[in-house]
Amino acid sequence: MNLLESIRVALEGIMVSKLRSFLTTLGIVIGIAAVIAVVAIGQGGRAVLMSELEKIGTNIFAIYINWRSDKPVTGREFNLNDVAVIKDSIPDITHLSPSSQTMGDVRGTKDKKYSQITGVSSDYSYIRKINMKEGRFFTDEDDAGKRRVAVLDEDLAVQMFGRSQALGNKITLENTPFLVVGIIAKGDSALGFSENPSVYIPIQAWQVMFGEHIGMIEGSASAREKVDEAMGQAVKLLERRHHDPGKYAGQSMEQEMQTANRITGVMTIVIGTIAGISLFVGGIGVMNIMLVSVTERTREIGIRMALGARRRDILVQFLIEAVVLCLLGGLIGTALGIGGAYLIARIAKWPPLVSWWTALLAFVFSAAIGVVFGILPANKAARLNPIEALRRE
Amino acid sequence: MIRVTNLCKVYRTGAHQVTALADVNINVGPGEFVAIMGPSGSGKSTLLNLLGCLDIPTAGSYHLDGMEISGAGNAALAKIRNQKIGFVFQTFNLLPRISAVRNVELPMIYAGVAPRERARRAEEALARVGLAERMHHKPSELSGGQVQRVAIARALVNNPAIILADEPTGNLDTRSGEEIMAIFQELNRSGATIVIVTHERDIALHTSRILQFRDGRLLDDEPVADPLRALVNEAPGLAEQAGPASNSAAEAGPAGSSVEQSRLAGSITAEAGPAGSRAEQAGSSGNSAAEAEPAGDNAAGRGVAR
Numbered sequence: 001m002n003l004l005e006s007i008r009v010a011l012e013g014i015m016v017s018k019l020r021s022f023l024t025t026l027g028i029v030i031g032i033a034a035v036i037a038v039v040a041i042g043q044g045g046r047a048v049l050m051s052e053l054e055k056i057g058t059n060i061f062a063i064y065i066n067w068r069s070d071k072p073v074t075g076r077e078f079n080l081n082d083v084a085v086i087k088d089s090i091p092d093i094t095h096l097s098p099s100s101q102t103m104g105d106v107r108g109t110k111d112k113k114y115s116q117i118t119g120v121s122s123d124y125s126y127i128r129k130i131n132m133k134e135g136r137f138f139t140d141e142d143d144a145g146k147r148r149v150a151v152l153d154e155d156l157a158v159q160m161f162g163r164s165q166a167l168g169n170k171i172t173l174e175n176t177p178f179l180v181v182g183i184i185a186k187g188d189s190a191l192g193f194s195e196n197p198s199v200y201i202p203i204q205a206w207q208v209m210f211g212e213h214i215g216m217i218e219g220s221a222s223a224r225e226k227v228d229e230a231m232g233q234a235v236k237l238l239e240r241r242h243h244d245p246g247k248y249a250g251q252s253m254e255q256e257m258q259t260a261n262r263i264t265g266v267m268t269i270v271i272g273t274i275a276g277i278s279l280f281v282g283g284i285g286v287m288n289i290m291l292v293s294v295t296e297r298t299r300e301i302g303i304r305m306a307l308g309a310r311r312r313d314i315l316v317q318f319l320i321e322a323v324v325l326c327l328l329g330g331l332i333g334t335a336l337g338i339g340g341a342y343l344i345a346r347i348a349k350w351p352p353l354v355s356w357w358t359a360l361l362a363f364v365f366s367a368a369i370g371v372v373f374g375i376l377p378a379n380k381a382a383r384l385n386p387i388e389a390l391r392r393e
Numbered sequence: 394m395i396r397v398t399n400l401c402k403v404y405r406t407g408a409h410q411v412t413a414l415a416d417v418n419i420n421v422g423p424g425e426f427v428a429i430m431g432p433s434g435s436g437k438s439t440l441l442n443l444l445g446c447l448d449i450p451t452a453g454s455y456h457l458d459g460m461e462i463s464g465a466g467n468a469a470l471a472k473i474r475n476q477k478i479g480f481v482f483q484t485f486n487l488l489p490r491i492s493a494v495r496n497v498e499l500p501m502i503y504a505g506v507a508p509r510e511r512a513r514r515a516e517e518a519l520a521r522v523g524l525a526e527r528m529h530h531k532p533s534e535l536s537g538g539q540v541q542r543v544a545i546a547r548a549l550v551n552n553p554a555i556i557l558a559d560e561p562t563g564n565l566d567t568r569s570g571e572e573i574m575a576i577f578q579e580l581n582r583s584g585a586t587i588v589i590v591t592h593e594r595d596i597a598l599h600t601s602r603i604l605q606f607r608d609g610r611l612l613d614d615e616p617v618a619d620p621l622r623a624l625v626n627e628a629p630g631l632a633e634q635a636g637p638a639s640n641s642a643a644e645a646g647p648a649g650s651s652v653e654q655s656r657l658a659g660s661i662t663a664e665a666g667p668a669g670s671r672a673e674q675a676g677s678s679g680n681s682a683a684e685a686e687p688a689g690d691n692a693a694g695r696g697v698a699r
Contacts (some may be wrong), residue, residue: 018491305447308503310503313471386447390482
């Protein structure tokens with residue numbers, strides 16, 4: 001008996017009791033659907049996360065005071081010379097900016113607010129890939145001249161001055177007026193990554209207003225692969241300059257991405273294990289029903305043997321029946337899984353990522369379940385004695 | 394066709410030994426129509442299982458169609474059952490969920506016949522037992538007699554060396570039983586070698602030779618001097634289909650009363666038989682026997698036989 005014939009016979013067997021066949025294969029359906037949907041959703045989520053992180057920049061890093069060291073904080077951990085020296089001596093660092101933040105009273109023509117005021121250098125706009133909606137970011141000259149110029153986040157600008165009213169106006173920071181020279185366009189972050197709206201002013205002007213201390217240094221490297229090494233060199237240089245090993249710590253986007261990847265990896269393993277268990281249980285269900293089916297169809301097996309079926313033919317017949325059953329389950333499960341993934345992706349506004357290899361894997365996996373859990377019943381069928389099988393009612 | 398020498402079958406159940414068959418010797422020539430009779434427990438079913446290659450003997454040898462069977466393995470036995478033997482059972486044993494024609498195709502599936510050829514031969518076999526119009530019905534949609542005719546078609550379809558029938562009329566009313574015996578007689582006249590097991594003497598008397606069994610031993614081997622003729626009117630398909638080949642048998646063995654004559658008839662039929670089946674296999678439409686013999690004197694043939 002050839003394969004095509006076996007499949008036809010198996011389909012005939014399955015179609016006799018459609019409901020039972022469907023219920024038998026339900027475990028497989030649910031297992032496969034869960035795998036496909038969860039993997040697709042996970043992939044979609046991961047892709048969104050990664051694209052967000054890439055939007056922010058994959059080559060950026062920050063150096064801050066290592067809070068885990070129990071050394072006292074002096075406020076003199078970073079100075080402007082550090083920034084200049086690091087940038088000059090480490091060629092892979094393309095941009096570097098000091099960064100200091102404080103909260104203060106901010107007043108516009110329309111409103112006032114207790115808001116974040118950030119002091120940075122002009123490099124900051126390159127590190128954070130800042131897009132200007134209106135005006136410009138401040139320059140090195142603004143910084144060196146300690147000029148009272150400010151750049152606002154769009155939300156803050158609208159709140160303080162009204163739509164398109166901020167540029168050229170004065171904004172008052174802690175009773176000191178600053179000229180608004182630029183509005184930063186709001187990012188289109190799908191995940192809602194956005195920091196608190198802030199006023200940005202040149203770091204040296206910030207130091208005049210709030211004191212010498214610098215909170216941290218942010219920078220970007222020439223390439224994603226270079227960032228960790230460049231950051232390490234910068235940390236070492238700082239330690240040398242301040243004779244204070246262990247004081248500084250760096251965090252790069254590369255590390256963040258690796259963490260995110262690790263988390264998705266762990267999730268994949270957890271989900272895979274759960275899916276594996278559900279498919280295993282589904283397989284046992286198939287085996288159970290196949291065993292019942294062999295018992296019920298003992299007489300049929302006897303008839304087939306009397307008509308010339310070899311033991312191998314019977315084995316193959318039942319094995320193929322189990323495989324076809326599992327494949328049908330896998331097919332239904334794949335369809336449901338893809339449907340589910342699209343539905344959830346639509347709700348979450350993620351791109352649904354059903355990769356062809358997931359579907360292929362589901363296909364191969366369900367066939368494998370059929371073989372693994374079909375072999376026992378099929379073997380039982382093949383070992384029947386034709387005389388006894390024919391005598392069975 | 395069948396040569397059984399000192400055949401023994403012993404069943405062991407725990408400490409017990411049950412001798413189901415002891416030293417049985419039988420020869421069945423090509424074209425014979427033999428009935429095996431005996432009370433239950435006489436070993437007739439055991440013998441049929443052995444003859445049908447469903448079981449292997451404990452001792453002795455069994456030649457079927459020139460082949461020694463007793464040493465064959467499982468796969469070889471399956472092939473012999475497929476190619477050399479056609480089974481007809483008391484309980485019909487059709488697969489209930491598939492149509493008559495698919496049931497008849499089954500043995501050819503295991504013989505590896507191509508689907509188109511399979512369907513053609515299955516339809517042909519069904520036509521031969523008069524069920525051409527009902528071939529797409531499922532067994533549950535057919536009467537008992539019709540179901541058994543499907544089973545006979547299935548037994549025929551691989552052109553087996555012998556047809557083995559186990560109480561083929563046991564589950565049928567008298568009239569359907571008569572139909573079935575008519576078909577067997579027609580098949581026999583066209584050259585088929587048939588062995589049936591029955592406990593009804595009326596049925597056995599339709600054959601040409603009766604083997605009596607008791608307690609696992611062959612008691613008696615008697616020719617039937619004047620076999621009963623089953624009425625074939627109920628199976629209209631038969632006359633046309635099996636008619637031509639049957640003529641030769643009818644003419645060769647008119648009113649044969651002696652054993653020798655009936656044996657002679659058997660062998661003559663057998664000579665006609667293979668030629669006929671070869672013609673069938675070659676797929677020629679008009680079979681040679683039909684052209685050689687004047688068609689249409691079934692009635693005369695039947696008359697002579699009576």
